[in-house]
Amino acid sequence: MSNNHFYNRDIISIKDFTKEDLEFIFSATNKISSLRPNEKSEFGKGRTLGYIFYEPSTRTRMSFESAMASLGGISIGIFDPKSSSIEKGESLADTIRTMDLYSDIIVLRHPLDGSSRFASELSNNPIINAGSGSEEHPTQAMLDLYTIMKEKNKIDGLSIGVIGDLKYGRTVYSLLYGLANYNVDIHLISPSTLRIRRESIYDVQDKLNIYEYSQIEDVLDKLDVIYVTRIQRERFPDLQEYEKVKGTYTIDDSILSKAKPNVSIMHPMPRTEEISHSIDGTKNAIYFKQAAYGKELRSALLALVLNENPI
């Protein structure tokens, strides 16, 4: 019996995975990263990844595509709905059914909560949720946790600050659900209108020590990790509300100088004005490393979903 709980499985919510599953994928990521290209290229040979992106993406789509290529497979897909039959009015259901005919695994990003779960009910092949509205982005959280593990050598015992748009940022929810498996202090920093959605963290809040602030200065000297997020302009029902909170936080040299010397600054990217370019060259800025780990983790994930006993 294989202990690979990812084989042939949909990746819809990080809540569907145990701590053991997460640690299994982290160790698979370490193993796959150490393989030679010709060894890696066994896991996806002859297989096709189909992506469907109803929303913009840079890292998620490219890292999945690059990961699939490193496994010897190919990727096909839609990243500009206007160039596909979606523009003619084709439904999500028919688009998924069609991609299911042409691929072995589907990576979906869609503006509606629940979209990936819905797709998984229609598709015979596994669905990977690459962002469902403001609900979840589970593979981002897996790579975020992997990044923390690699950079800090542990997750337990850390004080993790999450700053920015905690209301609409889907990466925040998946990250919190993932962190609920560990013993961490979570410090949430946001304007009052962008606080975490209570109902969404209901089932994990008992497992985490959560503290909330509106100013980062109130907690800065405690933080081992600062996870910065973009204010999600496109998800505001009223753009005047966005204008009020836009530019509220910027992690810059002055903030960094008051933080712990070894603090790690993370960001799922894209960054707009919430991280000053002046800190990009510091040892604390690990957001590009995080994007690089993303390709490695997604390679391991694809290898595990596509093969019963890959590594």
Ligand code: NCD
């Ligand atoms: C994020 C997303 O799409 O949720 N991007 C990503 O996948 N790394 C974050 C964002 O758009 O702000």
